Amino acid sequence: MRGAENPVRDAPLDGNAIAGTLFAVFSGEMTTARGVCAACQAGAQLGELAVYMSAVGIVGRCRSCGAELVVLVSVRGVTCVDLRGFASLEFPLAEQTAASD
């Protein structure tokens, strides 16, 4: 990330790192879901999200422009999901049942 003091340590993970969390929240496989960034219109699968995790929650950013796409915060057993950074998010329902094949 530009300006980071320790580029490697601060380098984000990707959507694979939160695949289990996304599955629990959306009740389906989400790393193949395709999202379009509202800020720059870049499209990508959620597996490619730039993921930042902290004690507070999870932030997924657009790998093209850095805009915040998704924020997940869990408090007292409730997960709040902010998807406003996406212009659109698509996932085929067939993927959701394939996980249990």
Place this chain on the structure above:
Amino acid sequence: MRTIVLDVPNWPGHRAGQHVDVRLSAEDGYQAQRSYSIASAPEEERLMLTVERLDDGEVSVYLVDELRLGDEVELRGPIGGYFVWDQADGGPVLLIGGGSGVVPLRAIARHHEATGSDVSLRLLYSARSVAEVIYREEFEQMAAAGHLDVRFTLTRESPPGWLGYRRRIDAEMLEAVSWPVPEHPLVYVCGPTGFVEVAAEALVQLGHDPARIRTERFGPSGG
């Protein structure tokens, strides 16, 4: 590194490249959870995980040091649909692994072998030394049998007479190892974040289609 074989009741099966989330619970209610790639092919009977022991690892230290035959482990999965390869996906397929990033690639190679796939499969595996090459004999056997074209690069130390590469991956190495762009290879890159970034960037610069490059970052680890 330790390889763990699990009997999972009602396991639904998995796809090569997927992972599981392992959760440990202490008596005081504290929980720790980590993801581990499945090392076994979907065709194999039992689930296999290969775990790298990290000195400050909450879960890995337990799995490598404490876990005994007959112990139970809580896991969630299989997880993942992006970083997977099914033999029906075709190829040619280029696998690029750094350190423990080779684990899901091994599952892909085993699946390739188990299905008798005739897709061309190549692995570039980067490790710090020969001692840290996981599944070395297995990969060499696969290569001898013609299932896999494997290339190694050692980044810290190499034995005398070593015929493989002796440096961190770079654009020149990737160009030598990857198929020409018109072959449209499917590429799977897995390992420490920096490793993945270098590989993915170099492959895109070479002209490979970003949509056919799948990446899985394991986070920073010792160089």
